[in-house]
Amino acid sequence: MAAIAHGAHWAKVLDAIPLVVLVVDADGQIHDANAAALSLLGSSKDRVLRRRGGDVLHCIHSFDSPEGCGRGRACRDCVVRNSVRACFAGGTVTRRRAKLEMLAGGETKPLELLVTANRLDGEEGLVVLVLEDISELTTLREIIPICSHCRRVRDDQEYWQSVEAYFKAQVGLDFSHGLCPECTERHYPQYAPKSAAAAGPGK
Numbered sequence: 001m002a003a004i005a006h007g008a009h010w011a012k013v014l015d016a017i018p019l020v021v022l023v024v025d026a027d028g029q030i031h032d033a034n035a036a037a038l039s040l041l042g043s044s045k046d047r048v049l050r051r052r053g054g055d056v057l058h059c060i061h062s063f064d065s066p067e068g069c070g071r072g073r074a075c076r077d078c079v080v081r082n083s084v085r086a087c088f089a090g091g092t093v094t095r096r097r098a099k100l101e102m103l104a105g106g107e108t109k110p111l112e113l114l115v116t117a118n119r120l121d122g123e124e125g126l127v128v129l130v131l132e133d134i135s136e137l138t139t140l141r142e143i144i145p146i147c148s149h150c151r152r153v154r155d156d157q158e159y160w161q162s163v164e165a166y167f168k169a170q171v172g173l174d175f176s177h178g179l180c181p182e183c184t185e186r187h188y189p190q191y192a193p194k195s196a197a198a199a200g201p202g203k
Contacts, residue, residue, distance in 0.1 A: 014034035014035075015034050017034055019130050020037040020133070021130055022128075023127070028070055029051065029052055030048050032049070040057075053129075054075070055069045060101045079115055083117040083129070087118060093115060095114040095115070098112070115131060117130070
């Protein structure tokens with residue numbers, strides 16, 4: 001009974017984490033996955049367990065070999081798989097960047113992740129993987145159309161909006177506002193601190 005309660009508690013903790021969390025073995029087979037992971041994978045837990053990560057992610061390189069994920073030539077350079085190997089060699093991995101290409105709806109979809117991996121204490125042969133999807137942040141690094149006059153930016157739906165609204169919608173980023181010294185002096189000179197040069201010599 002205690003073991004069942006412990007397992008339920010473990011599942012609740014995993015599901016409360018908003019990032020993708022996978023528990024895998026040395027071959028990359030999934031032994032547990034949280035709700036965020038299942039959402040990314042678009043599958044249920046019973047269809048994910050005991051399968052390799054690249055197979056359920058539909059990584060394009062999982063099709064390089066009939067044996068699936070981890071068996072193709074490109075898999076030797078897979079950051080996710082090598083992060084797991086590093087853990088079994090006694091190390092840890094913190095936010096290592098990985099680029100994957102997935103097959104979704106017959107189309108190739110790029111996916112960029114930050115990978116954190118660590119050996120799971122008390123569990124022989126298991127590693128916990130935390131995957132942060134930074135694909136949207138990478139997209140924002142590309143050229144964003146911005147009006148040269150009002151400084152509003154154009155989104156993918158051809159809608160012009162403020163920089164603040166754009167970043168809020170894309171990555172949930174809030175802005176705080178202030179005034180730089182130049183704008184303070186130009187628009188609110190009464191509040192601008194007097195510089196030593198403006199005060200004149202000897203003042």
